[in-house]
Amino acid sequence: AGPRLRVYVIGAGAAIAAMLYGLFHSQQIVYHRITYLHMQLSDFWNTVYGQLFTAALRFWQDNPLFGIGMRQFKEQCIPHMPAFQTSYCDIHPHNMYLEWLSASGLVGIVLFVAPMALIARKAIDALRDPAAFIPGIFSLAAFAVLLWPLIVTQSIFSNWPSMIFWYGLSLAFCIPRVAGRA
Numbered sequence: 001a002g003p004r005l006r007v008y009v010i011g012a013g014a015a016i017a018a019m020l021y022g023l024f025h026s027q028q029i030v031y032h033r034i035t036y037l038h039m040q041l042s043d044f045w046n047t048v049y050g051q052l053f054t055a056a057l058r059f060w061q062d063n064p065l066f067g068i069g070m071r072q073f074k075e076q077c078i079p080h081m082p083a084f085q086t087s088y089c090d091i092h093p094h095n096m097y098l099e100w101l102s103a104s105g106l107v108g109i110v111l112f113v114a115p116m117a118l119i120a121r122k123a124i125d126a127l128r129d130p131a132a133f134i135p136g137i138f139s140l141a142a143f144a145v146l147l148w149p150l151i152v153t154q155s156i157f158s159n160w161p162s163m164i165f166w167y168g169l170s171l172a173f174c175i176p177r178v179a180g181r182a
Contacts, residue, residue: 049094049152051086056093058084059102067105070157092155096165099155116147119173126176135175142172 023030044050055077059068068076077089092099100109120143126136146169154161 048088048090051088052090052093053095053098055080055084055086055089056095056098056102060098060105063102063105065105066107067101067103070103073099073102092157094152094154095149096153096156097149099153099157103157116143119143119169120147122173123176129176132176135178139172139176142168146172 024034025031040047040049045054056073058080059073059076071091073093074089074091077084077086081087081089093102097109100112104111120140123136123139123143126132126139129136146165154165156162156165
């Protein structure tokens, strides 16, 4: 099945690439968003998000074990702008991992990442059950979207963004378990 599967995977990859190419060149909104993303990434550390990431990393370097405290980012960021050579501060660093690092240090990030790894492991284990295989794939896709480290996110410590995050994560965790019992 290896060579035959390889042909299918390569064919599907080529079809997806062709569709994305067509979408990029035929839809103005897609074209503008992708070119804007390219422009932002080419000079990331000078963008607003790059400034926030810089401040968060500096807070973590200065307070590696326990961070600066929950919901202290803006209060601590504004007075440190000259020292960090940043020009922008907000209420949080807009990346969940940097938020955990800056707010609660290594202790907090470990206490966040370890349960996420255990939950992802449960989703991977669900793939062994034929009844839960397809829901398990969707669950892992949801984990990838929710926990992808290289994105800009809302704060997972504040009310409505955290409700969306934690509710989505709970659904992604529970769907393969429910499907396996069906």
